[in-house]
Amino acid sequence: MLLLDLSVPGRRGYVLPELDVEETPIEELIPEAYLRESDLGLPELTEPEVVRYFTQLSRKNHGVDVGFYPLGSCTMKYNPRVNEDIAAMPGFSRIHPRQPESTVQGALQLMYELDGYLAEISGLAKTSLQPAAGAHGELTGLLIIKAYHEFSGEGRQRREIIIPDSAHGTNPASAQMAGFIAREISSNSRGGVDVEALREMVGPQTAGLMLTNPNTLGLFDENVETIAKIIHDAGGLLYYDGANANAIMGIVRPGDTGFDIVHFNLHKTFSTPHGGGGPGSGPIVVSEALVDFLPDPIVEYTDGKYHLVRPKHSIGPVKAFYGNFAVMVKAYAYIRHLGAAGLKRVSENAVLNANYVMNQLKQDYYLPYDRICMHEFVLSGKRQKELGATTLDIAKRLLDYGVHAPTIYFPLIVDEAIMVEPTETESKATLDAFVEAMREIAQEAKDDPEKLRSAPTRTPVVRLDETKAARNPILTRKALV
């Protein structure tokens, strides 16, 4: 149903007061050439009709405010509303990037302190808050790796970035975009980097390695220090994909395990909703040796004032002004609210919740890497596939239970992958309800796989052409069905 179809001529959502001044004819206000010849044809409705229409539309979507959302590698946690209120405070929301520094000292202080907190969490030296997303942070970090090698005269020869086969797809894409050759390294039987294969792969052509740790299997690579040594001995740098930092805060610092550059997704770990297409932020933090290459500007504190400064060998700006400021405010409020002890508890609970759910489900679903997981874990639906219901069918059936599907068919190295990330903001009751739903679905796969193949049955739309939906979205009001 379109809004226009509900329209009834003469219905109004407002009543303006009687005109008490002389009316100016429209032709005197707008040149005739610009006047419309026919009516615009806007829908005519009362205010409650409009409110109901849009509220009903919004309820056709599943969101974290509606129910459980265990979408692995995405950290769909609950984001405290108070942080939205803080970001909307006039002192933050009404400032302009072109204001003189002396009039925005508070904003610069917030950025400077957030930079310091992220440096502390990562165990590195200095932050750029400019990148707008995780993948943008990757590109920025890789451009710094490139600048670093060029500066030491090895830019021409160091062309390769090594990336594990379990990595997020943005890693090889970013490497390619930064002008490197992406080389894939395989995983070992424990789900970590194959260290022997790595030894053979490195050489004078190695620019660096990108690692996600815990990786996308939700597993911590115990060989991380050996890996760091191999890369550093070969003259390369280590990049840490910290999009999902939910498992490590206050527990392990990437800088301490040998990484030179880290990016964080503020819109996953630090209180900005993720997935709505809204602004994000993917700050990078670098070691002391790389500070001079950071994007322009960074915030420094000298002579009792905060300043925007261009680092000496900066790769230049990667985004207009200083990045998505409102997202930084939310992250700052979140970090200040929780404090060091609170952030550590976030990670402890994220890991505990994931291990709890994993252990509840490993009887009913194949668990390819049966070891303690971090903030997420990966099951395989291959047993159910043999019974006639694929991972896609399981994901679709979960929608009927009011649960958003986990991430499926990723990471690529697990057959029929089902990647579950419960997050720390869910109660045991919610986790138990999810476990129960997954068990019932496993039973249905045995008894009646057709039930899964024809799911979902309770959602406004059923099976979409997902590729087409992503490639050719219809964003006009015609799509509002």
Ligand SMILES: *Cc1c(COP(=O)(O)O)cnc(C)c1O
């Ligand atoms: C989400 C994610 C990214 C990319 O972040 P975007 O903000 O979507 O660009 C990169 N790596 C990992 C592991 C991720 O989960």
